[in-house]
Structure formats: C-alpha cells, structure tokens
Amino acid sequence: MTPNSKKRYDCGEIEDLYQQYIDNELTDEQKKLFEEHLEYCLPCDKKISFELKLKEYIQSKAANIPVSETPKFDIIKIINRPS
Numbered sequence: 001m002t003p004n005s006k007k008r009y010d011c012g013e014i015e016d017l018y019q020q021y022i023d024n025e026l027t028d029e030q031k032k033l034f035e036e037h038l039e040y041c042l043p044c045d046k047k048i049s050f051e052l053k054l055k056e057y058i059q060s061k062a063a064n065i066p067v068s069e070t071p072k073f074d075i076i077k078i079i080n081r082p083s
C-alpha cells in the first residue's frame, strides 16, 4: 500500500468520517481530503453544513447541561423543543 494510492474520498467515507470531522478529530491529511470532497460533491457539502449548524445549535441549547448527562434522546428533545 503506497501513501498516495488514495487521493479522494467517496461519499461512503465522508459518511464514516463526518462525525470526526465535526468534532475536529481528523488528521490534517484526512481533513484536506474531506474538504476536497465537499468542494465537488454538493449532497455531502449540504449534509456537512447542516451537521455543523446542528452542532452549533445543540451546543448553544445544551450549554448548561453537562455532556455526560446528555444522552442522544435528550438532544433530540432539545432540538425539537420550541424556543
């Protein structure tokens, strides 16, 4: 396996990695490839910008709730809660 054998991510890989991307856990190389994919793939671009906005929204809504006490179903409730 050569380091340059893989130059582009496909949509499945974006799907696998977006959570880490949003959490800023990708390596510089992964991040570069990820962002490169978003530049030519509109569906992924839309999905990721939605996820990023959602994360910001959750963080603003959940700012006072300790993360360890915020299971996913509660996050859904927070999102659906009328403001």
Ligand SMILES: [Zn+2]
Residues within 6 Å of the ligand: 010, 011, 014, 037, 041, 043, 044, 045
């Ligand atoms: Zn894609």
